[in-house]
Amino acid sequence: MKNNLLISHRWKTLGWILAVPAFFAGIYLMYLDSPDDYFQVTVPRWLEGFLWVDDGFWNSTVKPTTLSLLDEVICISLLLGLLLLAFSKEKIEDEWIQRVRLESLQWAILINTLLLIAFTIFMHGFIFVAVMELNMFTPLLVFVGRFYYVLRIKPSFSKQ
Amino acid sequence: MKNTIRVERAILNISQAELAERVQVTRQTINAIELGKYSPSAVLAIKIARVFGKKMEDVFELEEGD
Numbered sequence: 001m002k003n004n005l006l007i008s009h010r011w012k013t014l015g016w017i018l019a020v021p022a023f024f025a026g027i028y029l030m031y032l033d034s035p036d037d038y039f040q041v042t043v044p045r046w047l048e049g050f051l052w053v054d055d056g057f058w059n060s061t062v063k064p065t066t067l068s069l070l071d072e073v074i075c076i077s078l079l080l081g082l083l084l085l086a087f088s089k090e091k092i093e094d095e096w097i098q099r100v101r102l103e104s105l106q107w108a109i110l111i112n113t114l115l116l117i118a119f120t121i122f123m124h125g126f127i128f129v130a131v132m133e134l135n136m137f138t139p140l141l142v143f144v145g146r147f148y149y150v151l152r153i154k155p156s157f158s159k160q
Numbered sequence: 161m162k163n164t165i166r167v168e169r170a171i172l173n174i175s176q177a178e179l180a181e182r183v184q185v186t187r188q189t190i191n192a193i194e195l196g197k198y199s200p201s202a203v204l205a206i207k208i209a210r211v212f213g214k215k216m217e218d219v220f221e222l223e224e225g226d
Binding site: 155 | 184185186188189191192193198200201204
């Protein structure tokens with residue numbers, strides 16, 4: 001089966017290395033009292049003009065001199081790791097695996113959309129923004145979770 | 161689509177893994193086809209039938225509703 005969007009199987013290892021620690025670090029981050037105190041870096045002057053820091057209703061008057069990169073590093077590691085896991089080929093990439101890919105993608109979009117609808121109905125104010133942050137990861141998390149469940153975990157329940 | 165892969169395998173005395181290797185797919189794919197959970201493409205169906213030295217129609221059969 002030809003699929004030009006998929007990358008080499010070798011990227012899978014890097015995917016796991018990035019995604020798993022970032023996933024747990026992300027959970028830990030949610031319980032930190034002041035996550036912005038960690039991993040502080042000074043913003044170079046030339047970069048200030050490119051940063052948008054919202055200090056009110058779409059105002060961007062404050063230019064930060066220091067930024068905490070902890071959440072950015074965790075977020076990008078998790079997204080990149082999950083992306084590598086989702087787009088790297090299996091050792092033998094055959095037509096049934098392609099179908100599992102398609103089904104997993106459908107599950108991911110379905111669950112993500114149902115969650116979005118539920119959040120929109122039940123969450124209001126700041127909590128809505130907070131759950132939306134988590135919602136950034138749901139499509140890839142559901143995809144990767146379902147794909148590897150069908151391929152690796154489910155067969156061990158039903159050995160021939 | 162029904163198939164007689166399990167029977168044919170028994171005649172040849174080969175495992176799902178061996179058949180999978182011969183037609184260059186995963187063992188799970190052969191398992192899914194045997195259980196009727198997945199209908200293979202024409203290419204794969206012909207390859208499987210060839211391993212058993214048969215025609216595709218001798219191994220695979222349409223069911224009602226297909």
